[in-house]
Amino acid sequence: DQQVKQNSPSLSVQEGRISILNCDYTNSMFDYFLWYKKYPAEGPTFLISISSIKDKNEDGRFTVFLNKSAKHLSLHIVPSQPGDSAVYFCAAKPYSGAGSYQLTFGKGTKLSVIP
Amino acid sequence: EPEVTQTPSHQVTQMGQEVILRCVPISNHLYFYWYRQILGQKVEFLVSFYNNEISEKSEIFDDQFSVERPDGSNFTLKIRSTKLEDSAMYFCASSSPGQGGNSPLHFGNGTRLTVT
Numbered sequence: 001d002q003q004v005k006q007n008s009p010s011l012s013v014q015e016g017r018i019s020i021l022n023c024d025y026t027n028s029m030f031d032y033f034l035w036y037k038k039y040p041a042e043g044p045t046f047l048i049s050i051s052s053i054k055d056k057n058e059d060g061r062f063t064v065f066l067n068k069s070a071k072h073l074s075l076h077i078v079p080s081q082p083g084d085s086a087v088y089f090c091a092a093k094p095y096s097g098a099g100s101y102q103l104t105f106g107k108g109t110k111l112s113v114i115p
Numbered sequence: 116e117p118e119v120t121q122t123p124s125h126q127v128t129q130m131g132q133e134v135i136l137r138c139v140p141i142s143n144h145l146y147f148y149w150y151r152q153i154l155g156q157k158v159e160f161l162v163s164f165y166n167n168e169i170s171e172k173s174e175i176f177d178d179q180f181s182v183e184r185p186d187g188s189n190f191t192l193k194i195r196s197t198k199l200e201d202s203a204m205y206f207c208a209s210s211s212p213g214q215g216g217n218s219p220l221h222f223g224n225g226t227r228l229t230v231t
Contacts, residue, residue, distance in 0.1 A: 032217045034219055044206070045222070046219040049219055089158065101146060101210060102171055103150075103158075
């Protein structure tokens with residue numbers, strides 16, 4: 001059951017360039033999408049989110065794009081920095097009222113930013 | 116910045132033993148969660164908790180699991196009789212109300228449970 005798919009297990013990018021991480025989903029009921037970053041031996045750290053009523057959300061170097069018709073979202077990091085090297089998880093939740101937060105996660109993409 | 120704290124960071128137990136994993140959520144958050152990640156697999160939802168009761172649980176969260184908020188700050192996950200397949204990283208998370216239910220979860224650093 002892969003309702004949230006991150007098809008690239010790893011990505012290497014040169015420092016200063018753009019990192020683009022992709023995520024596809026199959027459940028039409030998902031209406032809120034999140035990206036988390038995870039370092040080894042730490043918990044997932046929230047990065048940025050987007051509601052299904054938007055197609056873009058930006059926060060500093062991080063931008064998330066949502067294409068509902070394609071059921072696809074992407075995370076852009078510009079410019080990429082060595083400290084961005086981590087595993088990035090895409091997650092999604094269906095609308096089910098306040099306080100319901102059964103997130104479905106992708107398997108993650110390991111980003112390596114090369115100095 | 117406020118954070119979710121979990122103890123212990125690593126717990127080793129023998130099969131059949133009871134374990135309690137502890138969490139202190141962010142103080143003004145009202146929704147609490149447990150997720151787990153078996154090595155090499157996805158992060159999976161276990162249970163959500165609000166207003167002193169379980170609001171949602173997954174198929175994984177069977178009768179051997181229970182959660183409790185024993186006081187105003189702690190949130191615990193108990194596994195009554197551990198099995199080898201319970202070995203995983205267990206993450207506690209919390210979120211605040213508002214934004215129509217769309218507020219991000221904040222995770223702790225996890226407890227690595229090893230069942231031998």
